[in-house]
Amino acid sequence: MKAQADSIGGQWMLDNLRPGMRLRAKGPGGSFSIARHPADKYLFISAGSGITPMMSMTTQLYDSGRDPDIVFVNCVRRPSEIIFRERVERMASRATGIDLKWVVEETDRYKPWTGYRGMFNQLMLGLMAPDYLEREVFCCGPAPFMQAVREALTGLGYDMNRYHQESFHAPLPETEAVPGDVFPDERVDVVVEFASSGVTAECTETDTILGAARAAGLALPSGCTMGSCKIRKTRGEVHMVHNAGITDEDVARGYILACCSNPVGRVTVEA
Structure with missing residues (x-):
């Protein structure tokens, strides 16, 4: 568990929870699921802990017994911060249709890294998944990351009706405005x-x-x-x-x- 500078729930947990305490948690909800958007080919793009729903959907396809067609992209600060790395790589080693692409901003000391390095961009997308126009895209991560992914896909002519995203951030109250924040609206x-x-x-x-x-x-x-x-x-x-x-x-x-x-x-x- 880690908290960002503007974290509310995470920071409260770090400040108040102690070993042995019990929490009541609700199950997952929402429509961010391949069950609602079935396809023959998928492109999962995530950053940080946004890998969590991608791992779940990949596991579901893997457990179905058929060889899925997934390009699985996860972006982190450094290799040691990749969540579920061993678990996802184990599935990929047993299914030819799970193509993993790790992207890091910097390397860990004394550990060679031969994967992608830098910030995810359109050039990387073309190298990772040349057939991205044929894939159903699921994206999860920080808001600026997802915005960059949306703009990369839009600039390349992708059909955004096949793009789906999920954020771990709680929505702001309707009465609360954030000065200077501008979010493009497809209805305008x-x-x-x-x-x-x-x-x-x-x-x-x-x-x-x-x-x-x-x-x-x-x-x-x-x-x-x-x-x-x-x-x-x-x-x-x-x-x-x-x-x-x-x-x-x-x-x-x-x-x-x-x-x-x-x-x-x-x-x-x-x-």
Whole structure:
């Protein structure tokens, strides 16, 4: 058990619980389950303890007796923090259809690491699961991590109706607002104007600028969609989550990454 800086329940448990105390716990709930979204091929993407439901769903498929088709991605700070590593690797060693991909930010001292290193991004996704467009995606982890995964998939043209996510964070009360927090809403229609091309595209807040451009028939430079799609915004606001693909100086000058930016209201860009 560990508590983040803004933890409520976890910090209370660390401060108050002692060996021998009893807790009353409820069973799992919600709709984050392969039982509700059956598919032939899955892509499980998680960070930290978000591996927990992925391990459960993988175990269910493994115990069914058939060889599943799962690309299993888990991102952590260092290899020693991978939860359920031995258990998941044991299943993968007995089923050819469980493909494990561990991603770490840094290595443990005196322990060689030959897997992926860095922050999960679109380039990694293409290497880990080249057929990601054919897979049902389940994602679980911290809110910024899941936002980055959503934007990576959207920028690559993935059908987000096949994307499912779960968070361990309790929802905020409806009366409590968090200043400065902006979350794209798929129910809100917006307009993106591409000034140089004279094209105006209608989309929703959960669409990226790059996605809106492609839908409107514009071929913006994108490359690997991890930094080469930098364009200048001249009006409006965007919600941008990126993996260091743009400098603070460029952001201050009005530049954004089209693949990682969601329009908030009407937005005009030089493209």
